Amino acid sequence: MQQFSHSYPPCFRHQFSDQPTDELSDNDNHHTHEQDPLPSIDLHQINLKKLEEACTDWGIFRLVNHGIPSGLLSELHEHAVRMFGLEFESKQKLFESVPLSAMSYFWGTPAITPAGVPLLALCKEKGIVNYNWVEGLNIPLSQPSKVDLVHQPLLRDFRSLSESYGVHLERLAKSIFGAMSQNLELSEDNECYLSPSTGHLRVYRYPRCCFDNQPKVWGMDVHTDSSVVTILNQFEVGGLQVLSPKDTWIDAKPIPNTLIVHLGDMMQAISNDKYKSVKHRVLVNREKERFSMGYFVFPADDCVIRSPNYKPFTYPDFRAQVQQDVKTLGLKVGLSRFKLNVDF
Ligand SMILES: O=C(O)CCC(=O)C(=O)O
Ligand SMILES: [Fe+2]
Numbered sequence: 001m002q003q004f005s006h007s008y009p010p011c012f013r014h015q016f017s018d019q020p021t022d023e024l025s026d027n028d029n030h031h032t033h034e035q036d037p038l039p040s041i042d043l044h045q046i047n048l049k050k051l052e053e054a055c056t057d058w059g060i061f062r063l064v065n066h067g068i069p070s071g072l073l074s075e076l077h078e079h080a081v082r083m084f085g086l087e088f089e090s091k092q093k094l095f096e097s098v099p100l101s102a103m104s105y106f107w108g109t110p111a112i113t114p115a116g117v118p119l120l121a122l123c124k125e126k127g128i129v130n131y132n133w134v135e136g137l138n139i140p141l142s143q144p145s146k147v148d149l150v151h152q153p154l155l156r157d158f159r160s161l162s163e164s165y166g167v168h169l170e171r172l173a174k175s176i177f178g179a180m181s182q183n184l185e186l187s188e189d190n191e192c193y194l195s196p197s198t199g200h201l202r203v204y205r206y207p208r209c210c211f212d213n214q215p216k217v218w219g220m221d222v223h224t225d226s227s228v229v230t231i232l233n234q235f236e237v238g239g240l241q242v243l244s245p246k247d248t249w250i251d252a253k254p255i256p257n258t259l260i261v262h263l264g265d266m267m268q269a270i271s272n273d274k275y276k277s278v279k280h281r282v283l284v285n286r287e288k289e290r291f292s293m294g295y296f297v298f299p300a301d302d303c304v305i306r307s308p309n310y311k312p313f314t315y316p317d318f319r320a321q322v323q324q325d326v327k328t329l330g331l332k333v334g335l336s337r338f339k340l341n342v343d344f
Contacts, residue, residue: 006087007085007086007091008088008207009088009108009135011108012107012133012135012209036062036253036255037244037250038058038061038252039054039057039058039060040062040258041054041061041062041261042064043063043064043065043066043067043172044065044067045065046175046176048182048183055180055267055271055274055276056274056275057245057276058244058276059262059263059268059276059277060242060252060260060261060263060278060280061260062252062255062258062260063172063231063258063260063261066168066257066258067168067171068165068172068259070257072161072164072165073165073233075161076158076161076165076203077291079154079157079158080137080203080235080291080293083137083155092105094152094154095137097152098152098155100115100116100117101140102159103137103138103139103155103159104116104137105135105136105137106118106135106136106137107134107136109132109134110132110134110223111323111326112138113323114319116140132219132220132221133206133207133219133284134204134205134206134207134219134282135204135205135207136202136203136204136205137202137203137204138200138201139159139162139200139201139202139203140199141162141163141166141169142197142199142200162201162203165293165295166199166295169199169201169295170196170199170297172231173194173199173228173229173231174194174196176229176261177193177229180267180271180275181193184270184271184274186270190270192299192300192302192303193228193266193299193303194228194229194297194299195299195300195301195303196297197300198297198298198299198300198315199295199296199297200295200296201293201294201295201296202293202294202295202296203291203293204291204293205289206282206284206289207289208284208286208287208288209284209285209286210286217284218281218283219239219283219285220281222280222281223279223332224264224265224277224279224280225277225296226264226266226296226298226315226319226334227265227266227267227298228264228267228270228297229261229263229264229267229297230262230264230294230296230297231259231260231294232259232260232261232292232293232295233260233292233293234254234291235292235293236254236290237285237288237291238252238253238254239282239283239284239290240252240260240281240282240292241281241283242278242280243278243279243280249281252280262277263275263277264296265277265318265334265335266298266299266305266315266318269307269310269313270299270305270307272307272309272310277334277335299315300315301316302314303315308340309340310335310338310339310340313338317338318337318338321333321337322334325337
C-alpha cells in the first residue's frame with residue numbers, strides 16, 4: 001500500500017496498490033488545447049446578452065478577468081494539500097478539536113447538515129460502494145475571525161486565507177447576481193435573494209481511485225447545487241462534467257485564471273425556471289488526486305421566494321426538505337417539491 005494513502009479515510013485505501021504515474025488520464029485534461037465549449041463571461045465588462053444566453057441555455061459559465069490574485073489561490077491550494085495530506089487519524093482529531101462554526105471535515109458524501117455534520121454514514125468497508133470518492137472541508141464565512149484557532153496554526157492560517165478569498169467571492173457573487181437581476185428585471189425588493197452572510201466555502205480532495213471496472217464510482221454523482229450561485233475553482237486536475245444544452249456530458253476543464261460559475265436551484269426558482277440549475281458530476285481519477293474549492297451563496301433565511309411556478313418558500317424550507325429526502329429516500333428530489341401543479 002502506498003504510504004500517502006494513510007491520509008485517506010480507510011474506505012478509500014483498499015483498492016490502492018499501484019504507483020501513481022505522470023501520464024495524463026482522460027479526465028486529467030487541463031493541458032489539452034481543444035476549444036472550451038463553455039460560454040465565457042468577462043467580469044470586467046459583463047455582456048448582458050451573453051450572460052442571458054449562458055443562464056438560459058446552460059446554467060453555467062466560465063468567468064474570466066475575475067481579479068482574484070493568483071498568489072492567494074496557490075496559497076489556498078498549498079494549504080489544502082498539507083491539511084488533507086495529514087494522517088487520517090490525526091486529521092480527524094485535529095478537526096474534532098475545532099468548533100464546527102470554524103471548519104468541519106467530512107468524507108464519502110457532500111451532503112452535510114447546516115452545522116457541518118455528514119447526513120449519511122455511507123462509508124461501507126464491504127459490498128456495494130455507494131459513497132462519493134471525496135473528502136471535504138466546510139468553512140462557513142459568515143462569522144469571520146470570531147473563532148479562536150490560536151492553538152492550531154495550520155487551520156488558523158487556512159481560515160484566514162479563506163476569509164480573504166471570501167471577500168473576493170462576495171464581490172463576484174454580487175456582480176454576477178446584479179447583472180442577472182438586471183436581465184430578469186427583478187425589483188429592489190428582491191435584494192434578499194442573495195445574502196452574502198450565508199456564504200460558505202467547501203474545499204475538496206478527490207482521492208485517487210483505482211476501481212477499474214465496476215461498480216461505477218463517482219467523485220461526486222450527478223446533482224444540481226441548491227445555491228443561488230456556486231463559484232468553483234479547480235486546481236490543475238480535471239474531472240468536472242456538466243450537462244450541455246444538447247443533453248450530452250462535457251468536460252469543464254481547469255483553465256488557469258478562470259473560475260466556473262454554476263447557477264443553483266434557488267436561481268432557477270427566482271427566475272421562474274427561465275434560468276437553469278445545471279446538472280453536473282465529478283469523475284474519479286486513477287492517477288492523480290484532485291483538489292477544488294466551491295463557494296456557495298443563498299438567499300437570506302427569512303427571504304420568501306415568490307415565483308409564479310412555485311409555492312412561496314424560503315431557503316431553509318428547501319434545505320429541510322432536501323435533508324429529509326436524502327435521509328429517507330437517499331436522494332435529493334429538489335425543486336419539484338415546491339412547484340405548483342406537480343403530482344408526486
Ligand atoms: O469539485 C467540483 O468540481 C465540483 C463540486 C460540486 O459540484 C459541489 O460541491 O457541489
Ligand atoms: Fe455541485
